Amino acid sequence: MVPERRSTYGDRLLEGEPMTVFTVSPVVLEIPGRPVDLQLKVSAPMEGNELPIILLSHGQGLSNHLSSLNGYAPLANHWAEQGFVVLQPTHLSSRSLNLPADTPGAPMFWQERAEDMSHLIDRLDEIEKAVPQLQNRLDRTKIAVAGHSMGGHTASLLLGMKTEGISLKEPRIKAGVLLGSTGRGEGLTEVVRGSYSFMLTPDFGDMTTPALVVAGDQDGSEHLTVNGPAWHEDPFHLAPGPKDLLVLEGAEHGFGGVSGYDVAETTDESPERVATVQRLTTAYLRSRLFGTADWQEEALVGVGFRVDSRP
Template identity: 60%
Template sequence: MNTPAPAPVLSLSPIVLPAPGRAVELQLRISAPVTGSNLPILLLSHGHGRSNHLSSLNGYAPLANYFAAHGFVVIQPTHLDSKTLSLGPDAPDGPLFSRSRAEDMTRILDQLDVIERAFVGLAGRMDRSRVAVIGHSMGGHTASLLLGARYKDPHDGTEVNRYEPRIKAGVLLAAPGRGGDALTRFAAENYPFFSTTDFSRMTTPALVVAGDKDASAHLTVAGPAWHADPYFLSPGPKSLVTLFDAEHGLGGVSGYDVAETTDENPERVATVQRLTFAFLRTALHPGDPAWQEAQDALTRATPPLGRVESK
């Protein structure tokens, strides 16, 4: 795959968006190439995580830096479940703030003018017709909601629908799968919204990336296959990449040299970078060969790094 050479990047944080009704104002990091125009927009949703700062606008540098260096405007919010905010688990929508997380992304898209004014040199350079979302772990759940997945509010049974039509494609990294009997007792009791996850209306084109050693035993009894559910239980067009020997960190996507990565592997992270970029490049620019080239490179690798299937 002939990935373009990386460009110099500017990154600015925190940019603060007004957020009436939210527990705190919405803080963002924006990263963008120094030059270029018609830049697609990528919303990056962090995971829940155990660390203090990876689960915030300060995390996920391997993804944010790569995408910005290759032509995306990357927007990273600090969701309400971040430890940096110290909100208690009994706060409304806590402890994972599933509904609020998706609302953060819609709020961002509603205030792109504010973001342009705050980031000197960005005005007029974003292509607002080409918006994508990428999320890891709980961020993958957030991405799935924006792409059309739904669940029932555990308090009143109403359907939570955060579908965002302005988002044209998405990537789910190590995302949660189905509910019901696939959940552990701990997950069902502490995160009851997972119990009713419905991928049947997740219609936006998406790439699901799962590790074949990602058991997530605290959440599911279904084993690593659970993280492929968003692919198998949603309608096409979708693609699934299964990375061999990858655990929940997928080699270390949440940050450089972080202690919580149990399968640290720079080559695996580079594979995730190339595959996700290529998928979104082709999804946002139909006819671009990047995704097919990346698939070919994955299957030719020796030893094989993973497999890909599509529908």
């Protein structure tokens, strides 16, 4: 008789006890028609079954490797410690790939970025085979997407935002976290208007999947918009359906350092702020994927942020 498998998630993780984590990288998926193979890092707890999945989309920036599977350790490590399986692809826009400027979709590959995430869901069987420690441990009904900056744009597409009239909504994704994501198409800089026309036409009307929008009240992103920090709150205000907003006081685009430990790109370095993002995003994802009340309870604890929500 085969012993019944039990998930340790409910027993340990909802009490906040971190778990030992392993990572495997790179897992390589051959995608027909893609200029290069799709590489990803897998981070997961050593124990537990029926584990939820987070697809983590990196941003851009000046560094060569934060915008790849090698970035965002403060988020990926924490979420894995809290019982999530985190899948981090290297999108075609990554500086680490340095694809030729005439590659179709360059330089941002906005559509291909979203398609990467759907490929990961399609190929979960293959990912399990490449990472035997994961076999028969995933809960494929509990998939979330998270993204920072340009990764937030990618996550928004998967949650239902349209750009240039194109919908890439992924119904298998049940919740999202948008960190410093993009907003409305009005008030963008000349650089954006000339080089990134896809940012001019966002339509949030069908972005109905539940999402937590995270913004910094000092994140002006002057290279992108003249709308000020409130621009990053637009997905909360303009998208229908259940949405929550977390605004961090004093936070700039790095949210204290979510893209990497002690990286030069972080202009507002703050381990305490990173810890707040870790704690509240974890609580939010638990609440949406498992129906717990953690988000409501955790949002009442701490200072340096404000929250808003609507059904």
